[in-house]
Amino acid sequence: MHFKEDFIHAVWKYQYFDKQGLTTVTDSVLEIKKIGFQNSHEGPDFSEAHIVIDQMDFFGNIEVHIRSSDWNVHGHESDKNYDSVILHVVWVHDTEVRRKDGTTIPTLALKGKIFLDVLRNYRRLINTRKQLLCSDFLDEVKPIIKFSMLERALIERLQQKSHLIHEEVKSTSGDWEEVAYRWLFHCFGFKVNSLPMLKLAREMPYRLVKKHANQPLVQEALLMGQAGFCYQDKPDDYTLFMKKEYEFYRKKYQLKEAIYPAEWKFMRVRPGNYPPVRISQLVAILSKSPNLFSLLTNQVRTISDLEGLFRAKPNAYWEHHNQLSKPSGKPQNRLLTKRTLNHLGINFIVPLWYAFGKFTDDEGWRERCFDFLQEIPAEDNRIIAAFEKEDWSPENAFDTQGMIGIHHSYCYPKKCLDCKIGQNLLRPAK
Incomplete structure (x- = not known):
């Protein structure tokens, strides 16, 4: 064997x-x-x-x-x-x-x-060809064990993300306003552009953006210019204005060179998720919320509170454009969708709160994270579909984040024996 x-x-x-x-x-x-x-x-x-x-x-x-x-x-x-x-x-x-x-x-x-029971149980686990190795035997596992594993995988997932946030805390000497700003950009990259978005936030610090809190066009010019989007072959009037403003403030603030265009990914990305569109939405949020971290920790308790802060409308230009100087055709609604707001609640707010709780050694933030996730509807993706196929249906984002954690950390690498569910299925009969 x-x-x-x-x-x-x-x-x-x-x-x-x-x-x-x-x-x-x-x-x-x-x-x-x-x-x-x-x-x-x-x-x-x-x-x-x-x-x-x-x-x-x-x-x-x-x-x-x-x-x-x-x-x-x-x-x-x-x-x-x-x-x-x-x-x-x-x-x-x-x-x-x-x-x-x-x-x-x-x-x-x-x-x-x-024990022969243990050998047999191990064999039936590793011999399955299904995405969830334990799927044929999940009905043998008590709900309390499943829930315990969901919670453990969720906490591990939050710890992984909080580690990334704590790296930014170190690099900013504990400036949580700057950290929240950077993490927001990272999350607005929606995986495929998360790294260049984070780089943009690092190179265009929050303190400079806040200097122009009542000037959203200047904020947009600073970010679009630093992102490298103002340099178009056939610029329209709006792009020329962006470029002029950026060049002025680039010299004034002695900014680094703009991000190289090749760092951004547009292929196989939906137009509504193009980086310039996301930056325009970020400007709408930041111009409305000049003290980001303070608002997120003091005024946000529920996903509805987050919607109140983040459902800000970008400049009307972006209703007709996906990129600078490139019309999009029919008008587009650039308000953040309910699905996007839920995504930000899960991937922006909760990890930020959890990391802050770890940093301040305050367990209350963990419970606040759990309560927040339980208010958000269950996510819908191929990983969750695999669990639902085996009659393990999630009730909310707490469950789905735990399921994603189980899949990434245990199912995919086949670490069944590190998982409470696998351990339960391995044990011999009494």
Whole structure:
């Protein structure tokens, strides 16, 4: 039977093997007092373990492999960090292994000792060809376990995003107004243009934009110019005005060179999501809300509050254009759609609040995030469709963000044994 090393990790962690008359590969009597704490960083797999071999106590670490020879393959025989290993747990023993000082490490071989139920359950998990590996067995999992995993995956997803936000906090010396401004631009890139949008916000700092809070045309000229959109072959009057304003303020504020046009992506992007259109919407929001972070933390409690701040109408020029100097044909409504506002609530507001809560060590922000997500309707995409196909239907964005987290972090990389659902399906019958 073929399996990954994580299976042996799970077997050791949950002690899914027969411990009656347990011995090492050299027939020394083995008793397990404490399995240790699983280590997700460098070094041995489990720390602070306690075992007894031939009535002698040993305290130290446990290392887990498929084969004994993997010890040498991974270079542990010359690594002093592994001198503290007191037991080598493997599926099969194929060679004696030693520490850096030459002493032999006791080995426990699990082949023939793992409970048959566990082996069968693991086999049925890994042999499925479905997008969700556990889909055929989800009805065996209690709702409380599913919910617990949704919450865990959601928190992990928020932690990943908060890490990105904290990087901006460091680079701005803790200026949360600037951070909120940058994160807003990042989110308005809607994945495909998120990086150039973030670059634009970094190069056109919020303090300069706020200087012209009552001059939305100047704000738009600054951003369009710095984005590199004012330089058209056949400019119309509006573009010429944008270019003139930008050139004046570029010299006044000694701005960096504009972003190179090739950094922006237009192919396979809907016209309503073109970067110039999104920048025009950002200007409408920023000219209306000059103290962004303060408003988002003090005046926004619900998705309706966010709509009140963000449903701002851009300059009428953009009703007839998708890019500067390029008419779009029929008039377009440039107010942010309900779907877009929900997206921003999920991907802009909630991660920003969560990151701020982590930064200030205030748990109240986590609950505020959860409450906010539960007000937003469930998302609709191919990942959510895969869960719905298996009769696991989400009620709101709290559920869908958890499902997306489960898919990205556990299902797609096939880390079933790190998932509470997979762990539940692995365990033997009572």
